[in-house]
Amino acid sequence: MTISEFLGIELPIIQAPMAGVQGSAMTTAVSNAGGLGSLPCAMLTPESMRAELQAITAGTARPYNVNFFCHAPPVPDAARDRRWQEALAPYYAEFGIDASTIAPGGGRAPFSDEVADVLAAFRPPVVSFHFGLPSPALLQRVKSWGAKVLASATTVAEARWLEANGADAIIAQGLEAGGHRGIFLSDDLTTQIGTMALLPQVLRAVRVPVIAAGGIADAQGVRAALALGAAGVQIGTSYLLCPEATTTALHRAALQSPRAEHTVLTNLITGRPARGILNRLMKELGPIGEAAPAFPLTTAALVPLKAAAERQGRDDFSTLWSGQNASGCREIPAAELTRLLAGA
Amino acid sequence: MTISEFLGIELPIIQAPMAGVQGSAMTTAVSNAGGLGSLPCAMLTPESMRAELQAITAGTARPYNVNFFCHAPPVPDAARDRRWQEALAPYYAEFGIDASTIAPGGGRAPFSDEVADVLAAFRPPVVSFHFGLPSPALLQRVKSWGAKVLASATTVAEARWLEANGADAIIAQGLEAGGHRGIFLSDDLTTQIGTMALLPQVLRAVRVPVIAAGGIADAQGVRAALALGAAGVQIGTSYLLCPEATTTALHRAALQSPRAEHTVLTNLITGRPARGILNRLMKELGPIGEAAPAFPLTTAALVPLKAAAERQGRDDFSTLWSGQNASGCREIPAAELTRLLAGA
Numbered sequence: 001m002t003i004s005e006f007l008g009i010e011l012p013i014i015q016a017p018m019a020g021v022q023g024s025a026m027t028t029a030v031s032n033a034g035g036l037g038s039l040p041c042a043m044l045t046p047e048s049m050r051a052e053l054q055a056i057t058a059g060t061a062r063p064y065n066v067n068f069f070c071h072a073p074p075v076p077d078a079a080r081d082r083r084w085q086e087a088l089a090p091y092y093a094e095f096g097i098d099a100s101t102i103a104p105g106g107g108r109a110p111f112s113d114e115v116a117d118v119l120a121a122f123r124p125p126v127v128s129f130h131f132g133l134p135s136p137a138l139l140q141r142v143k144s145w146g147a148k149v150l151a152s153a154t155t156v157a158e159a160r161w162l163e164a165n166g167a168d169a170i171i172a173q174g175l176e177a178g179g180h181r182g183i184f185l186s187d188d189l190t191t192q193i194g195t196m197a198l199l200p201q202v203l204r205a206v207r208v209p210v211i212a213a214g215g216i217a218d219a220q221g222v223r224a225a226l227a228l229g230a231a232g233v234q235i236g237t238s239y240l241l242c243p244e245a246t247t248t249a250l251h252r253a254a255l256q257s258p259r260a261e262h263t264v265l266t267n268l269i270t271g272r273p274a275r276g277i278l279n280r281l282m283k284e285l286g287p288i289g290e291a292a293p294a295f296p297l298t299t300a301a302l303v304p305l306k307a308a309a310e311r312q313g314r315d316d317f318s319t320l321w322s323g324q325n326a327s328g329c330r331e332i333p334a335a336e337l338t339r340l341l342a343g344a
Numbered sequence: 345m346t347i348s349e350f351l352g353i354e355l356p357i358i359q360a361p362m363a364g365v366q367g368s369a370m371t372t373a374v375s376n377a378g379g380l381g382s383l384p385c386a387m388l389t390p391e392s393m394r395a396e397l398q399a400i401t402a403g404t405a406r407p408y409n410v411n412f413f414c415h416a417p418p419v420p421d422a423a424r425d426r427r428w429q430e431a432l433a434p435y436y437a438e439f440g441i442d443a444s445t446i447a448p449g450g451g452r453a454p455f456s457d458e459v460a461d462v463l464a465a466f467r468p469p470v471v472s473f474h475f476g477l478p479s480p481a482l483l484q485r486v487k488s489w490g491a492k493v494l495a496s497a498t499t500v501a502e503a504r505w506l507e508a509n510g511a512d513a514i515i516a517q518g519l520e521a522g523g524h525r526g527i528f529l530s531d532d533l534t535t536q537i538g539t540m541a542l543l544p545q546v547l548r549a550v551r552v553p554v555i556a557a558g559g560i561a562d563a564q565g566v567r568a569a570l571a572l573g574a575a576g577v578q579i580g581t582s583y584l585l586c587p588e589a590t591t592t593a594l595h596r597a598a599l600q601s602p603r604a605e606h607t608v609l610t611n612l613i614t615g616r617p618a619r620g621i622l623n624r625l626m627k628e629l630g631p632i633g634e635a636a637p638a639f640p641l642t643t644a645a646l647v648p649l650k651a652a653a654e655r656q657g658r659d660d661f662s663t664l665w666s667g668q669n670a671s672g673c674r675e676i677p678a679a680e681l682t683r684l685l686a687g688a
Contacts, residue, residue, distance in 0.1 A: 155605070193520060194520040196558060197520040197558075197668035200562065201605070201669060221540065261501070264534045265534070
């Protein structure tokens with residue numbers, strides 16, 4: 001079954017939820033164009049989520065997706081926090097920042113009953129999860145209003161697990177993909193495989209529809225993924241230059257520069273491995289650092305550094321998520337891009 | 345231009361040269377089936393290469409490919425050799441091996457004038473190189489008899505370099521691929537990208553034909569790569585169970601087991617990063633080790649360990665090259681597999 005039939009949309013295109021660089025404007029535009037627009041909720045408070053959902057339901061009558069993280073809340077670790085502070089100390093000195101004034105926190109909450117309460121009023125037709133699935137009871141709540149549940153697998157084992165635990169469709173996230181890896185059954189990054197290898201193996205392992213993600217940037221990539229047997233595709237990076245995206249000017253510039261040819265998996269930004277354009281922090285500390293606190297506690301210590309560097313026009317500590325194929329980025333409205341991607 | 349037109353073959357399928365697991369029997373079978381059979385020459389002496397070329401030219405009148413490494417010969421480093429011996433010392437003790445009796449060496453010679461002398465008598469129609477290209481003079485010798493030159497790129501920068509330096513077609517080797525990474529402009533493995541991302545970007549960067557490699561295992565994968573714009577595909581792993589392959593019984597068993605789902609890039613086998621199924625050595629030392637001597641000097645110290653473990657039916661130190669998608673392996677003749685891959 002194609003994802004279009006399965007989700008009741010016109011085109012086999014899901015716009016990947018991208019926390020921090022898009023809100024409801026992107027969601028609405030893509031859904032109205034016939035794709036599936038997504039709202040990333042991991043960084044929203046229940047109040048702002050409600051406002052965004054009101055905007056979406058006012059802006060489109062078509063299906064849309066809301067996306068959540070479902071990580072286990074981190075256990076604070078004072079020794080690790082100290083190592084992280086020490087690793088960043090030279091940067092605090094360079095930018096004249098008093099590290100003792102930094103507020104702790106992570107700003108990314110897992111899916112919860114409180115969030116489900118807000119969601120229930122809107123009954124979103126599609127809900128997607130990253131880092132596994134929420135508890136069976138929470139998953140049941142989401143399904144109780146008829147929502148289709150999508151979840152990301154980065155290995156064949158994760159795909160089997162997600163199908164067995166109630167996912168209605170699986171996003172096979174190849175390691176080309178930008179942003180957070182969905183990896184949740186292991187923390188061994190050598191298990192992560194490319195879309196061309198992951199997709200066929202997931203298709204053999206599960207019976208639910210499989211959506212391809214990772215490295216797909218244009219209509220030719222979409223055709224290739226469908227030829228490989230995908231029921232549809234999920235695309236993120238290509239949307240980052242659309243006017244509806246809230247991508248910063250520094251991030252937009254990096255995406256349009258030769259630097260976009262070199263992305264890395266890094267845990268330095270949030271504590272979990274995510275793919276972005278190599279910046280000074282990753283270059284100097286190495287992209288995967290033992291000192292980075294557990295997700296999402298890594299983020300707080302970087303906030304003042306990001307801000308100070310960005311004031312100088314530098315992306316030394318910035319979040320520059322991108323997949324390994326930024327060649328499909330276009331400065332055109334998200335609706336137009338969606339139709340182009342579908343070859344429509 | 346399709347690779348079939350470019351090379352004068354019937355099907356857009358190149359059988360990847362796989363040193364150590366195949367010889368002329370595979371080459372001939374694939375070429376006779378309408379694909380491009382390859383002979384890996386990196387581990388052959390000039391004499392055995394001559395014998396293999398005689399077998400191929402007696403066995404087929406169709407185009408075939410001979411493949412060479414073109415690495416810089418390693419500079420011996422006594423301190424690094426010692427660290428490598430120390431890392432392996434517990435294993436020598438376990439298997440009762442006297443490490444002082446191990447003969448040094450690497451067994452993999454780069455392309456040279458001596459090799460070209462042998463080759464010139466056969467005028468092979470296609471010559472492919474891994475790890476860059478040989479010297480301009482050597483490349484000119486190869487081209488002087490009309491050979492088409494293929495070379496592997498693992499990044500967009502490498503593809504541009506290869507085109508500028510005389511490659512007639514480029515193999516875009518996505519990181520899904522098994523065996524040695526062709527990487528040669530850098531030793532930074534974070535630059536390595538998946539086929540789905542690499543291929544479209546290489547296609548935009550060069551004007552010569554581009555062949556897709558990495559993660560392509562069956563006819564659906566071939567169709568997807570062609571849909572993505574590849575002029576043809578190069579496939580290795582899927583051929584490893586063919587009767588013409590000299591794949592060991594241990595290697596065949598690993599490929600057919602769930603272990604094949606987890607391959608790693610490792611430098612522990614030869615000193616250069618190559619992809620294979622995780623074995624005990626990689627698990628215990630970590631797949632990328634600082635102690636491993638420069639390519640190909642890593643190999644000698646492992647020879648007696650491999651032999652001793654294999655006598656016990658164990659692949660603890662064995663070479664188990666495989667790409668990230670072994671799902672296309674079939675115990676059928678290489679000719680039949682070639683036609684299946686082409687959907688013919």
